[in-house]
Amino acid sequence: ALRKGVKRGCAKSVSLLLKKRSYPFFGIPSGLTSSDHLKQEIYSSQNAPLTLPITLPSPSEIHWKFNKNPLEDALESSGFVAIPKGTATALAGNLDERGKLITTYLLPLDGKAPPHHDLFHFSSKRFFPKIYESQETVVALTAAWQGAFFHWMYEVLPRLHLIEKGAFTSAKLYLEQASSFQKESLALLGFSKERLINTKEYAAVKAPLIIYPSINQIPTSWGCAFLRERFLPLLAHKPKLRLYVTRRDASRRGVINEEEIWTLLEKEGFERVELSGLSLKAQMEYFRAAEIVVGPHGAGFSHLVFCDPGTRVMEFFSPAYVHPCYWQICSRVGHRYAYLLGEGERYPDRVNTQLDPDILVDPKKLKRMLQLLNA
Numbered sequence: 001a002l003r004k005g006v007k008r009g010c011a012k013s014v015s016l017l018l019k020k021r022s023y024p025f026f027g028i029p030s031g032l033t034s035s036d037h038l039k040q041e042i043y044s045s046q047n048a049p050l051t052l053p054i055t056l057p058s059p060s061e062i063h064w065k066f067n068k069n070p071l072e073d074a075l076e077s078s079g080f081v082a083i084p085k086g087t088a089t090a091l092a093g094n095l096d097e098r099g100k101l102i103t104t105y106l107l108p109l110d111g112k113a114p115p116h117h118d119l120f121h122f123s124s125k126r127f128f129p130k131i132y133e134s135q136e137t138v139v140a141l142t143a144a145w146q147g148a149f150f151h152w153m154y155e156v157l158p159r160l161h162l163i164e165k166g167a168f169t170s171a172k173l174y175l176e177q178a179s180s181f182q183k184e185s186l187a188l189l190g191f192s193k194e195r196l197i198n199t200k201e202y203a204a205v206k207a208p209l210i211i212y213p214s215i216n217q218i219p220t221s222w223g224c225a226f227l228r229e230r231f232l233p234l235l236a237h238k239p240k241l242r243l244y245v246t247r248r249d250a251s252r253r254g255v256i257n258e259e260e261i262w263t264l265l266e267k268e269g270f271e272r273v274e275l276s277g278l279s280l281k282a283q284m285e286y287f288r289a290a291e292i293v294v295g296p297h298g299a300g301f302s303h304l305v306f307c308d309p310g311t312r313v314m315e316f317f318s319p320a321y322v323h324p325c326y327w328q329i330c331s332r333v334g335h336r337y338a339y340l341l342g343e344g345e346r347y348p349d350r351v352n353t354q355l356d357p358d359i360l361v362d363p364k365k366l367k368r369m370l371q372l373l374n375a
Contacts, residue, residue, distance in 0.1 A: 129203030158223030245295030
């Protein structure tokens with residue numbers, strides 16, 4: 001009798017809570033299911049050539065993160081998953097009609113196996129979310145790292161190209177609209193607010209058909225081509241310049257001896273730019289005008305896609321943190337790429353540290369690297 005009373009009391013509490021919030025019940029996924037039968041491929045697997053970077057003391061001693069043998073980057077197929085009576089969530093998880101989490105191409109980018117997806121973690125907000133109920137097809141463009149500029153540019157926006165290929169250009173779009181760069185990029189692309197469903201307002205969307213464009217690896221050659229095709233015609237032409245991208249406004253990955261380095265670069269005719277104080281369009285225009293770009297590894301280098309092919313690029317890294325994503329973009333677009341490791345201990349190959357420190361740049365090495373880039 002006591003158990004029955006407790007159950008009735010709990011049921012009544014849940015019922016009152018649901019009534020008060022007026023949101024449909026939405027809990028932990030009931031399991032996993034494959035999306036193989038729901039996929040439509042747009043681009044098949046391909047090999048995207050990667051050019052050898054320039055570095056010191058010689059290209060034969062490049063950091064292991066750049067050491068491709070052969071120098072090709074195999075890209076998995078890209079396309080979309082069509083989910084009848086599906087649910088898309090702000091956490092980049094998509095559920096079928098039975099409430100099962102659908103595995104997609106995109107999950108490997110999240111860095112975790114499907115059973116470890118955030119939707120499997122308890123949260124009262126996710127149990128009683130505000131859900132958008134649509135009567136028409138919805139395209140979900142959510143991604144685990146969508147709030148980071150690089151991922152927004154190369155993981156979210158290029159998937160608009162996939163929905164164009166799939167002829168879903170009139171469907172509503174479900175995606176994050178929180179930061180200024182997200183809002184400005186969508187406005188530049190001509191999307192009206194009426195067509196957009198904000199993940200910050202609705203934790204999930206239910207629709208007769210959910211379309212989830214998906215890619216396995218970024219950046220892609222077709223994604224870079226899409227960004228250039230859509231944004232370059234919107235940009236003003238500035239006189240050609242030499243661009244130094246500073247991170248003195250950032251909390252990490254800044255240059256420790258920046259003023260010493262800047263003295264050298266200023267003599268070489270560089271212009272120092274702090275991107276955080278500029279609109280997204282103005283940032284793009286600086287990179288479009290650049291004949292050479294130098295700076296520490298950071299999200300601002302996402303704009304390298306807008307430089308003219310053949311632009312010279314030099315990226316600074318701490319030996320404790322090296323990431324090849326901008327080298328990959330340069331290879332996709334056709335830039336001449338170089339990197340310079342800062343001073344300090346170099347970790348053994350295949351060791352990924354969790355460090356992300358500031359960078360100490362040797363001025364003599366920088367001068368030599370500039371000579372190599374100009375050669």
